[in-house]
Amino acid sequence: MVYREIDALLKYAEKNLLLPKKNADYVRNNIFRLLGLDAYCEDGQGEEVTDETPERLLDAFVSACTKEGLFSPDEAGYYRDAVMGELMLSPKDVQDIFEKKREAEGSKAALGWFYDYSVKGDYVKKAALDKNPRFSSQGLIITINKAKPEFRDPKKAVSGNSTKTGYPKCNICHENEGFAGRSKRTLRTIDITLGGEPWFWQYSPYGYFNQHGIAVNYTHTPMYIDRGTFTRLMDFVDMFPAYFIGCNAPLERIGGSVLAHDHYQGGGEILPMHKAGAAYTMSAKEYPETVVEVVDWAGTVLRIVSHSRHDIEEIGDRIRTKWLNFEDRALGIIPEDEKGVHNAISPTVVRTKRGYEMSIILRSNVTSEQYPDGVFHAHPEYHIIKKESIGLIEAQGLFILPGRLEKELGEIEALISEGKPLSEALQDFKHVYDDVVKRVGLTSDMGRVKAAMREELGAICNAILENTAVFKDKRQTVAFMNDLGFAL
Numbered sequence: 001m002v003y004r005e006i007d008a009l010l011k012y013a014e015k016n017l018l019l020p021k022k023n024a025d026y027v028r029n030n031i032f033r034l035l036g037l038d039a040y041c042e043d044g045q046g047e048e049v050t051d052e053t054p055e056r057l058l059d060a061f062v063s064a065c066t067k068e069g070l071f072s073p074d075e076a077g078y079y080r081d082a083v084m085g086e087l088m089l090s091p092k093d094v095q096d097i098f099e100k101k102r103e104a105e106g107s108k109a110a111l112g113w114f115y116d117y118s119v120k121g122d123y124v125k126k127a128a129l130d131k132n133p134r135f136s137s138q139g140l141i142i143t144i145n146k147a148k149p150e151f152r153d154p155k156k157a158v159s160g161n162s163t164k165t166g167y168p169k170c171n172i173c174h175e176n177e178g179f180a181g182r183s184k185r186t187l188r189t190i191d192i193t194l195g196g197e198p199w200f201w202q203y204s205p206y207g208y209f210n211q212h213g214i215a216v217n218y219t220h221t222p223m224y225i226d227r228g229t230f231t232r233l234m235d236f237v238d239m240f241p242a243y244f245i246g247c248n249a250p251l252e253r254i255g256g257s258v259l260a261h262d263h264y265q266g267g268g269e270i271l272p273m274h275k276a277g278a279a280y281t282m283s284a285k286e287y288p289e290t291v292v293e294v295v296d297w298a299g300t301v302l303r304i305v306s307h308s309r310h311d312i313e314e315i316g317d318r319i320r321t322k323w324l325n326f327e328d329r330a331l332g333i334i335p336e337d338e339k340g341v342h343n344a345i346s347p348t349v350v351r352t353k354r355g356y357e358m359s360i361i362l363r364s365n366v367t368s369e370q371y372p373d374g375v376f377h378a379h380p381e382y383h384i385i386k387k388e389s390i391g392l393i394e395a396q397g398l399f400i401l402p403g404r405l406e407k408e409l410g411e412i413e414a415l416i417s418e419g420k421p422l423s424e425a426l427q428d429f430k431h432v433y434d435d436v437v438k439r440v441g442l443t444s445d446m447g448r449v450k451a452a453m454r455e456e457l458g459a460i461c462n463a464i465l466e467n468t469a470v471f472k473d474k475r476q477t478v479a480f481m482n483d484l485g486f487a488l
C-alpha cells in the first residue's frame with residue numbers, strides 16, 4: 001500500500017529536511033490531497049528510515065502509486081517533485097536557517113547546509129551527477145554529461161527558453177520557486193544583495209562542479225555587462241569568499257544558455273583557469289597597488305589582481321571598453337558589422353591572499369564563410385567532441401562533453417585494444433582514433449588505451465580553447481594592455 005511509502009517519506013523528511021513533527025499529519029494530508037486519497041491506514045509506522053537521499057524512497061513511492069493507478073509512469077517526474085515539495089521547508093524558513101547559520105558558523109558552512117538541503121530535497125540531482133565520468137587531463141577538467149541532453153542550438157538561448165504561457169517569463173525567473181508547472185516545487189532560493197539590487201542564489205539541478213549554482217537578478221532583464229558587473233561580482237565574493245563567480249559573455253554562440261535573464265554562475269570549486277600562472281605581469285603608475293597578468297592559458301585572459309575594488313572596477317571597465325571597440329581585420333577581429341556586435345568580455349572573480357583576482361576573458365562571436373559557427377569557436381574538426389557554445393565554465397577549463405561520447409569513445413577504445421580498424425559508423429572520429437593509436441599503438445592493454453584517450457580529449461579541449469583565443473600570441477595581449485598604459 002502507498003501509505004507505507006508516504007510514511008517512509010515523512011520519516012525521511014523529519015530526519016533530513018527539518019520537517020517539524022507537529023506538521024507531519026498536516027503534510028501527510030497535503031500529500032493525500034495531491035494523490036486524491038481520503039483514507040489512511042498506518043501500516044508502515046514502525047519501520048526505521050536511514051536513507052540520506054530520497055531516491056530509493058521516491059522510487060518505491062512511484063512504483064506503489066503506479067501499481068495502484070494513482071498516476072501513470074510518465075507522470076512520475078511531476079509527482080516526485082510535488083511530493084518532495086510538500087516535505088520541504090518553505091522558502092522563508094530556509095532563508096531564516098541560512099541566515100542563522102551564516103551568523104553562527106560563517107558563510108561557507110551556511111552555503112554547505114543550503115547545498116545539502118537542495119540535494120536532500122531532490123532539487124539537485126546529485127546521484128545522477130555522481131555517475132558522470134570526470135577526470136583531469138592536460139591541465140583541464142573534463143566531464144561527460146550523462147544527466148542532461150546535448151544542447152546544440154545557440155538561437156534558443158536568445159529567446160531565453162521562454163514559456164508558452166509567459167509565466168514565469170523564463171526558466172530562471174524567481175517566480176519558478178515552487179512552480180509545479182515546471183517541476184520546481186523543490187526549488188529553494190536565498191536572497192542576496194549585489195550592487196544594492198535584490199538578487200537571489202540557487203543551485204543548479206544538473207551542476208557541473210561542486211556546489212554549482214547561479215546568482216539571478218530578481219528582475220527579468222537581459223544579460224549585460226557594464227562597470228557595475230565588476231562591483232556586483234565583487235559583492236558576491238565578499239559575501240561568499242569560498243566561491244568563485246563569473247558572468248557569461250552576453251552574446252549568442254559564446255555565452256550561456258539563458259541570455260534573456262541577467263545571471264551569473266559560480267560555486268565552490270576553483271576552476272583550472274584561476275590556478276593558471278602568469279605569462280606576463282604588467283603594471284601602471286596610476287595603480288600602484290594593482291597588477292594585470294596575461295594569463296598562461298590557451299584562451300585570451302587578463303587577470304587584474306588587487307585589494308582595491310576601485311582599481312579593479314576602473315581597469316576592468318577600461319579593458320571592457322577597449323575590447324568592445326577593438327578591431328584587427330588581419331586577426332579576424334571585427335567588433336561590429338551588419339550581423340551585430342561581436343566583441344564581448346566574460347569576467348570571473350575569486351578572492352585569494354592576493355586580494356580579488358578578476359579574470360577578464362576576451363571573446364568574439366564573429367563568423368566567416370570559412371567558419372559559419374564562429375571564427376573563435378571550436379573548429380569543425382572538433383565538433384564531433386564538442387559543438388555546443390564554449391561558455392564561461394569551459395573557458396575556465398572545465399569541459400562538459402555530451403553523454404553520447406561515453407558509448408562512442410568506448411567503442412573506439414575497444415577497437416584499438418582489439419587491433420581493429422575504425423568502423424564505418426565511427427568515421428567522424430578518425431583523427432581521435434589515429435591520435436590515440438599514435439599515442440599507444442594498437443595495444444591490447446585497455447588501461448593504457450583509456451589513459452591515452454583521456455590525454456587525447458585533454459589535447460582536443462586545449463585546442464578548442466586555442467580556437468577561442470582572440471590573440472593567438474600572448475605578445476599581442478601585452479600590446480593590447482600597452483595601449484591602456486600598462487607596461488611589463
Ligand SMILES: [Zn+2]
Binds near residue numbers: 172173219221
Ligand atoms: Zn526570467
